[in-house]
Amino acid sequence: MSGCDCAKARAELEEFLHNELRGDDVADIRAHMETCVECSEEHRVGAVLMETVKRACREEAPEALRIQVLARIRAEQSTH
Numbered sequence: 001m002s003g004c005d006c007a008k009a010r011a012e013l014e015e016f017l018h019n020e021l022r023g024d025d026v027a028d029i030r031a032h033m034e035t036c037v038e039c040s041e042e043h044r045v046g047a048v049l050m051e052t053v054k055r056a057c058r059e060e061a062p063e064a065l066r067i068q069v070l071a072r073i074r075a076e077q078s079t080h
């Protein structure tokens with residue numbers, strides 16, 4: 001494992017989360033996340049954010065929501 005896939009994984013994470021990637025790119029990123037804790041954590045945070053934003057009332061500011069979610073995830077992580 002070269003470790004040089006992180007940049008690609010991060011760059012494509014957004015599209016990955018929105019299911020906009022081609023199948024082979026999806027496979028690349030999935031394979032990378034299985035071996036890379038940092039990227040899989042980025043993905044987890046992104047997925048939680050997306051779910052939360054989707055469920056949230058549209059009138060709520062996404063930025064405020066994002067900050068709340070990130071704070072919650074960070075707090076959770078610091079207890080482990």
Ligand SMILES: [Zn+2]
Nearest residue numbers: 005006036039
């Ligand atoms: Zn990585």
